[in-house]
Amino acid sequence: MLVDRAATAVSVSVAIVGGTCTFGKATLFRDLDLTLAAGSWTCLLGPSGIGKTSLIRLILESTRIRGQTRAIGTGVVACDDGHPLRGRVAYMAQRDLLLPWLTVRDNVLLGRRLRGEAIDAPARGRADALIEAVGMQDAAGLRPDALSGGMRQRAALARTLFEDRPVVLMDEPFSAVDAITRVRLQDLAATLLRGRTVLLVTHDPLEALRLGHRIFVMAGRPARLGEPLHAPGNPPRPVDDPGVLALQGELLRRLAAAHS
Amino acid sequence: MMTSRALHGPARAVVIGLGLLVAWQALVMATALPPYILPDPLRVMTALVVHAASIGRHAAITLTEIVLGLGIGIALGAASALLIVAFRPARRWLLPLLVVSQAVPVFALAPLLVLWLGYGLASKVAMAAVIIYFPVTAAFSDGLRRADPGWLDLALSMDASRLASLRHIRAPAALPALASGVRVATAVAPIGAVVGEWVGASAGLGYLMLHANARMQIDLMFAALLILGAIAVALYFAVDRLLKRLMPWQPESSPAED
Numbered sequence: 001m002l003v004d005r006a007a008t009a010v011s012v013s014v015a016i017v018g019g020t021c022t023f024g025k026a027t028l029f030r031d032l033d034l035t036l037a038a039g040s041w042t043c044l045l046g047p048s049g050i051g052k053t054s055l056i057r058l059i060l061e062s063t064r065i066r067g068q069t070r071a072i073g074t075g076v077v078a079c080d081d082g083h084p085l086r087g088r089v090a091y092m093a094q095r096d097l098l099l100p101w102l103t104v105r106d107n108v109l110l111g112r113r114l115r116g117e118a119i120d121a122p123a124r125g126r127a128d129a130l131i132e133a134v135g136m137q138d139a140a141g142l143r144p145d146a147l148s149g150g151m152r153q154r155a156a157l158a159r160t161l162f163e164d165r166p167v168v169l170m171d172e173p174f175s176a177v178d179a180i181t182r183v184r185l186q187d188l189a190a191t192l193l194r195g196r197t198v199l200l201v202t203h204d205p206l207e208a209l210r211l212g213h214r215i216f217v218m219a220g221r222p223a224r225l226g227e228p229l230h231a232p233g234n235p236p237r238p239v240d241d242p243g244v245l246a247l248q249g250e251l252l253r254r255l256a257a258a259h260s
Numbered sequence: 261m262m263t264s265r266a267l268h269g270p271a272r273a274v275v276i277g278l279g280l281l282v283a284w285q286a287l288v289m290a291t292a293l294p295p296y297i298l299p300d301p302l303r304v305m306t307a308l309v310v311h312a313a314s315i316g317r318h319a320a321i322t323l324t325e326i327v328l329g330l331g332i333g334i335a336l337g338a339a340s341a342l343l344i345v346a347f348r349p350a351r352r353w354l355l356p357l358l359v360v361s362q363a364v365p366v367f368a369l370a371p372l373l374v375l376w377l378g379y380g381l382a383s384k385v386a387m388a389a390v391i392i393y394f395p396v397t398a399a400f401s402d403g404l405r406r407a408d409p410g411w412l413d414l415a416l417s418m419d420a421s422r423l424a425s426l427r428h429i430r431a432p433a434a435l436p437a438l439a440s441g442v443r444v445a446t447a448v449a450p451i452g453a454v455v456g457e458w459v460g461a462s463a464g465l466g467y468l469m470l471h472a473n474a475r476m477q478i479d480l481m482f483a484a485l486l487i488l489g490a491i492a493v494a495l496y497f498a499v500d501r502l503l504k505r506l507m508p509w510q511p512e513s514s515p516a517e518d
Contacts, residue, residue: 060416091417097410100509101432113428114420143509163418 011039011197012088012166013080014059021054021073028054028073029223034216036167038080041190041198041235042228043212045205045251047259051223052201056169059199060091079167090165094172096156098144104131105140108159130158134188150181157185161192168193170200174207183239186210190236205251209244211235215251219258226254299479304486307479315468315480319487322465325381325453326495329388333449334442336389337396341438344397345404346426362394367455374460384464388452392445396438403437404430436510439503446499450492465491 019032028051036042044052054072062077063086079085098107108127109119117123131140134154144152153174160168173189174182182204190211202208208215212235214228229251232243281301288300295303308315340358343350370387377383407430415425457466465488472480504510 057413060413063419064416087419089417091414093410093413095410097408097414099411099429099432101435101507110414110428111418114415114418114424116424145509145511169417 011195013038014085014167014197014199015076015078015080016055016059017076017078019055019058019073019075019077021051021058021075027222029218032075032223032225034225036197036199037214038197039195040213041193041200041211043208043215044199044201044218044225045203045208045215045255045258046218046223048203050218050221050258052218053171055218056091056171056199056201059085059169060089063087063089085167088165089167089169090160090163092156092160092168092170092173094175096144096152098152098155098159100144103141103143104136104147104155104158107144107155108162110159111163127158127162130161131155133161133192134158150177150185153177153181153185154188157189157192166196168196168198170198172202173200175203182207183210187236205248205255206239206244209247209251210237210239210241215247217251217254217258219254229254296476296478299482303479304482307477308483308486311480311483315465315484315487318463318465318468318484319491321381321463322384322450322453322457322488323491323495325384325456325464326388326449326491328381328385329452330392330445330449332385333389333392333445334396337393337441337445338400338438340393340397341400341404341434342426342431344401345430346423358394358397361390366391366452370455370459373456379460379462383459384453384456384461387456388449391452392449395444395448396441399441399444400434400438403434406437407433435507439507439510442503443496443500446496447492450488450495454488 014036016032016034016036019034020030021028032055034042034055044055046052057072058075059077061072062075063084065086077085079088098104099110102110105124105127106113108131109123112119112123128137128140131137134157136151136154136158139147139151139155144155147155153176157173160170170189174185177185186207198211200208200211209231212229212231214230216225216228218225229247231237231247233241237244284301288298291298299307340354344354345351366387369390370383373383373386373390377386404426411429411433412425415429420428453464454466457464458470461467465484468484469481469488472478472484
């Protein structure tokens with residue numbers, strides 16, 4: 001049922017045009033263009049501090065209504081259907097960002113609470129279904145401090161899914177968990193977010209190749225995006241998928257060049 | 261570490277109490293001070309029993325002043341902190357006021373408060389409230405401003421209004437900071453009440469002590485002081501306990517356990 005929901009969600013493509021971001025005198029990127037293709041995963045790799053997170057923040061900040069006091073940069077973020085991005089984006093960070101005073105279930109329901117929407121039986125039911133989908137049904141009533149790192153990240157994934165947004169921004173969402181948990185979380189995310197427009201920032205070439213349709217390497221200062229790698233087949237691809245293995249060398253070469 | 265753990269809280273309190281009594285008695289015997297300078301514990305206990313009814317009445321009044329002062333001061337402090345963080349104009353207008361309220365020695369206000377609010381409860385409650393207003397406001401507004409930026413990014417992606425973020429993220433995130441302010445407030449509120457009583461009152465433990473002092477009833481003065489101390493300590497631990505129960509998610513780590 002959850003997968004059906006995802007598949008039927010209206011997909012939208014998001015274009016960042018002329019994205020510029022400066023910190024003090026350093027220009028992270030200038031006039032950067034990137035289009036997140038509708039219903040597919042775009043992966044972004046590159047050295048630390050190159051501006052990947054800033055690019056995500058730039059997209060996120062564009063949903064602010066007024067008071068651009070914390071604006072991180074400038075640039076136009078537009079959706080192909082002409083409607084604003086606000087209300088259509090979900091965000092998942094490297095840290096789980098679970099609120100420590102709420103239970104897992106209430107954390108999953110946080111968006112409704114913040115929007116002033118009623119926490120009614122259907123909402124609760126959907127939260128519980130997603131919590132079950134990420135295998136956390138036994139922990140739904142626990143607070144985050146009672147959970148392991150992997151469980152916390154699964155709860156964060158459930159919260160991201162609950163938002164049911166056509167566009168999902170993920171900033172190294174699985175980098176803080178062990179390898180096996182990471183692979184499982186990738187499978188979950190790929191399945192449950194199928195049909196969404198996803199931007200995934202990651203440091204893990206294998207992760208990008210398992211999940212991404214198009215994979216960009218961000219490099220230089222100001223940073224530019226190279227030609228994307230196109231990964232064949234549908235995500236989540238097996239770790240030992242020949243296509244994945246074949247592209248891994250090329251991706252690593254590009255990353256090494258980006259680091260130099 | 262084991263030795264400090266071997267004794268439980270209440271047992272430790274008894275040991276500390278007994279130790280203080282012994283030290284007190286030893287001091288009296290060693291210095292041979294007359295009872296109107298330093299009465300021995302037995303004399304003070306006797307005064308405590310003899311004047312139990314009177315001390316109890318005055319203690320109830322002081323306790324009322326402290327609790328009311330705490331309640332009002334915390335409420336005003338928390339409301340001010342919320343205003344400062346929620347509305348930029350409030351920050352510009354309230355902050356100078358806040359600094360002034362702290363720069364003027366609060367004790368210097370006591371005669372004024374008594375003049376304006378009379379000899380009764382109100383002036384002491386106001387005194388206690390004024391003295392705790394700043395620590396509560398400062399602690400809570402600091403906490404409100406220091407919410408995890410990641411949480412606020414998340415709130416942004418969830419289309420939260422500023423007010424909703426304040427209510428559901430900043431305010432609960434700042435509760436531990438508010439709790440620190442409330443602990444400080446609980447510790448200093450009795451000072452406010454007693455100073456208020458000294459400046460002008462017809463009841464309360466502070467009044468009783470001044471009165472006993474003037475009549476050389478030093479044993480009664482000590483008895484009142486003892487009860488005042490007991491009230492202050494009991495109140496502090498009650499508040500501390502309540503705060504911990506209200507915030508079970510707040511992890512506690514003692515440096516001794518590193």
